[in-house]
Amino acid sequence: MTQTKLRKDVLLKVAEKSTGIKEKLNGKKIKKFGINSFNNQIMREKLPKDVYKKLKQTILEGKKLDMSIAKSVAHALKEWATEKGVTHFTHWFQPLTGSTAEKHDAFLEIDNDGFVVERFRPEQLVQGEPDASSFPHGGRRSTFEARGYTAWDPSSPAFIKEGPNGGILCIPSVFISYNGEALDKKTPLLRAMEDINKSASRILNMFGNQSTRVKITIGTEQEYFLIDKSFYALRPDLQLTGRTLFGAVPPKGQELDDHYFGTIKERVLGFMQDVEEELYKLGIPAKTRHNEVAPQQFEIAPIYAEANIGADRNQLMMQVIKEVADRKGLAALMHEKPFEGINGSGKHNNWSIQDVDGNNLLDPGETPEENLQFLVFLVATLRAVYKYGDILRATVASSSNDHRLGANEAPPAIMSVFLGEHLDSILNHIKEGKDFKSSQDFVIDLGINKLPSILKDNTDRNRTSPFAFTGNKFEFRAPGSNASVSLTNTILSAAVSESLSVMANDIEKEKKKEEDFDQAVLKVLKKYIIETEPIRFEGDNYSEEWVEEAEKRGLPNLKTSGYAYDAILDKKNVKMLKDRKVFDRIELESLYNTKQEKYITELEIEGKTLINLVRTEIIPTAIDYQTGLIENVQKASMLMKDFDIDTGQDAKHLLEQISELIKNIRASVAELEEKMENAEAKDDLSEAAKYYSDEIVPQLEKVREPVDELEELLPAEEWPLPKYSEMLFMI
Numbered sequence: 001m002t003q004t005k006l007r008k009d010v011l012l013k014v015a016e017k018s019t020g021i022k023e024k025l026n027g028k029k030i031k032k033f034g035i036n037s038f039n040n041q042i043m044r045e046k047l048p049k050d051v052y053k054k055l056k057q058t059i060l061e062g063k064k065l066d067m068s069i070a071k072s073v074a075h076a077l078k079e080w081a082t083e084k085g086v087t088h089f090t091h092w093f094q095p096l097t098g099s100t101a102e103k104h105d106a107f108l109e110i111d112n113d114g115f116v117v118e119r120f121r122p123e124q125l126v127q128g129e130p131d132a133s134s135f136p137h138g139g140r141r142s143t144f145e146a147r148g149y150t151a152w153d154p155s156s157p158a159f160i161k162e163g164p165n166g167g168i169l170c171i172p173s174v175f176i177s178y179n180g181e182a183l184d185k186k187t188p189l190l191r192a193m194e195d196i197n198k199s200a201s202r203i204l205n206m207f208g209n210q211s212t213r214v215k216i217t218i219g220t221e222q223e224y225f226l227i228d229k230s231f232y233a234l235r236p237d238l239q240l241t242g243r244t245l246f247g248a249v250p251p252k253g254q255e256l257d258d259h260y261f262g263t264i265k266e267r268v269l270g271f272m273q274d275v276e277e278e279l280y281k282l283g284i285p286a287k288t289r290h291n292e293v294a295p296q297q298f299e300i301a302p303i304y305a306e307a308n309i310g311a312d313r314n315q316l317m318m319q320v321i322k323e324v325a326d327r328k329g330l331a332a333l334m335h336e337k338p339f340e341g342i343n344g345s346g347k348h349n350n351w352s353i354q355d356v357d358g359n360n361l362l363d364p365g366e367t368p369e370e371n372l373q374f375l376v377f378l379v380a381t382l383r384a385v386y387k388y389g390d391i392l393r394a395t396v397a398s399s400s401n402d403h404r405l406g407a408n409e410a411p412p413a414i415m416s417v418f419l420g421e422h423l424d425s426i427l428n429h430i431k432e433g434k435d436f437k438s439s440q441d442f443v444i445d446l447g448i449n450k451l452p453s454i455l456k457d458n459t460d461r462n463r464t465s466p467f468a469f470t471g472n473k474f475e476f477r478a479p480g481s482n483a484s485v486s487l488t489n490t491i492l493s494a495a496v497s498e499s500l501s502v503m504a505n506d507i508e509k510e511k512k513k514e515e516d517f518d519q520a521v522l523k524v525l526k527k528y529i530i531e532t533e534p535i536r537f538e539g540d541n542y543s544e545e546w547v548e549e550a551e552k553r554g555l556p557n558l559k560t561s562g563y564a565y566d567a568i569l570d571k572k573n574v575k576m577l578k579d580r581k582v583f584d585r586i587e588l589e590s591l592y593n594t595k596q597e598k599y600i601t602e603l604e605i606e607g608k609t610l611i612n613l614v615r616t617e618i619i620p621t622a623i624d625y626q627t628g629l630i631e632n633v634q635k636a637s638m639l640m641k642d643f644d645i646d647t648g649q650d651a652k653h654l655l656e657q658i659s660e661l662i663k664n665i666r667a668s669v670a671e672l673e674e675k676m677e678n679a680e681a682k683d684d685l686s687e688a689a690k691y692y693s694d695e696i697v698p699q700l701e702k703v704r705e706p707v708d709e710l711e712e713l714l715p716a717e718e719w720p721l722p723k724y725s726e727m728l729f730m731i
Contacts (some may be wrong), residue, residue, distance in 0.1 A: 017641050024687075033280050033285075034280070034281070036081060036167075036283070037283030038077060038157050043055065044162075046080055047602075048072055051073065052071040054066045055069060057153070058483055065126075065152075065154055067122075070126050074121060074124065077089075077169060077171075078118065078169075082107065084160055084167060086107075086160055086167040086169050087106060087107065087108075087167070087168075088104040088105060089169040091103070092170040092700040093173045093174065094175070094186050094311075095175055096183065096184065096594045098482070098484050102168070102170065105124070107119060111649065115539075116365070125171065127150065127151055128149065148176065150173040150176050151173065152173055153173055153190070153308065155306070155309070156172035156312050157283060157309075158172065159172075159283065159316075174187040182583070182587050182592075186308060186311070188490045188583055189486045189487075189489060191490075191580075192491075192582045193307055193308065195493070195494060195497045196497035196500070197214045199456050199497040199498075199501045200361070200626065202500070203373070204373070204622065206504065206517075207372070208372075211355040212356050213356040214353060214356070215306050215353075215354055217310070218351055218352075218485065219302065219303065219310065220301070220313075220347055220349055220485055221299055221346075221348040221350070222300050222301065222314065222316045222321075222481065223298070223299045223347065223460075224298060224299075224334055224481060225297050225339070225345065226325060226331070227296060227330065228331070229326065229329050229331045230329075231331075231722040231727045234722050235722060236613060237609055237613060242400060242482070243339075243400065243403070244340065246610075246613070247708065247721075248708040248723070248724065249340060249341035250725035250728065250729075254295065259293060259294065259295050260292060260293045261290055264291060266517060267330075267731060271324060272298070275300070275320055278320045278323075279302075279317060282320075284317060287302055288301040292345075293729040294339070296729075297345065304350065308486075330731075331343075334481050334482040336398070336403060336480035336481055340672050343482075344403060344404030345404070346479060347480060348402065348477050349488055349489065350470070350474070350475050351473060351474050353496075361374070362378065362381075362474070363472040367422065368422075370520060372522070372525075375426075375430075375525055376500075377500070378423070378469070379499075379503070379525055379532065380496055380503055381496050382417055382462075382529075382532040383528050383532050384495035384496040385416075385495070386535040388495040388572075389535065389556065391495075391567040391570065391573045392476075392488070392491055393415055393556070394558075394564045395424070396488060397564040397565060397595070398480060398482075398598075401562060402693075405559075406542070410477070410478075411464060411465060412466065412467035412542065412546075412557075413558050414541070414547070414550045415466055416541065416555065417469070418465035419468075419538070424536065427536075430526055430529055431526055431530055433526070447548040465537070466478045491577075494577055497580055498579070498580055505675045507521055507524050510523050510524055537550075543730060549582075561693065562689035562693030563693060565592060568591055568592040574588055589693065596686065596689045599692070600689055602682075603692045603696050603697065604692075611673065614669050617720045618707055621712070621718060621719065622658060625718050626658050629655055630655065633651045661710045663711070664706040665703065668699070668702045672702075675695050675696055676696065679691050679692055
């Protein structure tokens with residue numbers, strides 16, 4: 001059966017699903033939130049009181065794990081898990097691939113008498129020894145030095161993944177090398193969290209707040225696309241690269257703005273409800289769901305959590321979305337730009353700081369101009385983004401996110417901070433040494449008696465800003481939908497921690513001169529408000545004027561990942577991360593090499609996939625149609641030769657267009673092949689990555705253009721691949 005015939009059959013089946021057969025919602029109710037999570041309530045029930053107390057001290061206060069409790073915890077975990085039909089356990093970790101990894105081991109053992117028993121030893125809980133040879137390591141060690149270790153992270157709850165024939169007990173873990181170097185994304189994040197706890201606590205102590213612990217909280221808004229799985233099966237480019245390498249933009253996309261917050265289709269709603277049920281079982285509080293801007297684009301967002309837990313939850317959320325979609329006959333697309341011409345998918349990372357009592361340290365209060373503690377944390381964050389914006393950009397760099405950044409509500413690659421009119425004015429007044437009193441009315445009176453007045457936030461909303469203050473947190477909008485948020489939060493937290501330490505030192509020095517603490521704080525705030533002024537921007541980040549202005553301000557504009565990754569090894573960034581004990585030089589070199597290799601490999605796969613599709617699907621289809629068209633023209637000419645009319649003129653013109661497009665496609669593919677051969681010959685990773693950015697990526701688009709034109713010329717029934725108008729509107 002030809003690909004074209006398959007597409008026709010699929011269209012009929014999808015049309016049945018969309019308009020005829022409606023999926024019945026099962027109406028199942030969750031009996032208990034977190035039933036598959038070894039959460040606080042279950043720990044309290046299953047553990048002896050003294051063990052529970054010691055484990056909670058480790059989780060809440062950051063105290064070193066007391067190894068004497070490992071046996072009791074392991075036994076309780078095994079009992080709880082086996083009661084729920086679990087047969088295997090795994091250390092669940094986040095290698096540098098960006099996804100998660102797991103190796104399943106059975107509880108099954110044979111004792112000295114030959115009897116089969118279920119056992120989970122304390123050493124199996126605390127440490128695992130997976131083979132590290134096939135994970136990315138960026139040249140850190142040779143294959144013969146393959147040993148790696150996983151180690152239990154007790155601050156993130158263990159959980160059960162349900163399988164078709166029994167569950168798996170998953171133990172969130174870090175992944176390190178034989179020499180103790182980080183091979184994962186969680187280890188550096190935990191280090192950064194510990195570092196900012198110290199520097200933030202120091203600031204709080206200065207203000208008389210004797211908080212014993214400060215933590216980073218994050219909330220990740222996850223965007224994704226859904227299409228029918230039958231369409232996905234007919235798009236090799238989606239399967240192999242995550243995005244459509246070809247596809248003519250349909251007459252209607254998102255121009256009418258009718259999808260955003262629109263009524264959720266019944267089939268999609270059933271999917272969403274099943275996703276939420278699975279997440280609730282895992283103890284992941286999914287709070288928000290809605291249609292996003294583009295057709296078949298959606299968003300889900302959880303309640304915030306401590307950074308390492310929030311990062312774990314986001315990885316699980318992506319996995320659950322994909323698994324449930326597959327069960328429901330759908331395909332979930334997490335690529336940042338699966339479809340050309342419409343919005344891509346991001347992952348807005350909401351970042352804040354909280355003390356041990358749950359007070360949000362980025363909450364301005366009713367009078368932020370008088371809240372000096374808040375202003376110190378605010379300005380420290382500004383300084384972090386100003387000094388380390390280049391490496392923040394590198395954390396969100398990928399071949400896929402390069403397609404998204406800079407348009408359709410995605411922020412540009414230039415890092416800047418949007419504060420909103422109110423906070424911006426406060427900082428300007430401090431800079432000028434003037435008092436500030438809020439005179440702006442923050443109540444919107446609708447003038448309708450039946451409706452309540454509405455309170456405005458102390459900030460505005462600028463969807464073009466990559467890093468915006470949104471009420472009581474910073475929203476970093478540059479991360480892509482497919483990315484792990486661990487690295488971004490690691491770098492951001494470490495950079496803010498350094499800024500807090502620097503500002504604390506300066507406050508102490510000024511206090512000795514001024515004696516008045518408030519005046520000392522204001523002097524330091526003024527110093528860093530002036531220093532960080534270039535990073536603050538309240539206008540349209542998409543405008544050409546901003547690009548020019550950003551260059552004048554000395555802000556980097558790293559448009560593509562091939563250039564962005566260099567920031568990882570920039571001297572100031574290496575020094576900061578080494579001083580904060582978050583990364584050492586070897587780990588940063590490994591991270592740099594791993595990211596470069598992944599970037600190059602992804603684009604290499606795209607190039608090979610595109611060439612294969614052109615040769616096996618696009619050109620054969622065009623030639624078949626061309627041949628049929630020639631035969632029709634010849635027949636028409638013979639039949640009408642006795643009449644003084646030229647019925648074949650339109651067909652001849654179409655033949656010329658198709659012939660020219662086939663010629664262009666072949667030429668551009670040949671050029672792509674030549675450039676890919678040149679890229680493969682480059683030994684230096686940095687040079688190769690830049691070559692891919694400058695030469696391969698534009699060439700992929702050069703091939704795409706005539707193919708998309710060809711799609712619009714050929715009859716719909718002749719085209720072999722599902723079209724945008726089908727994938728985006730039939731579900």
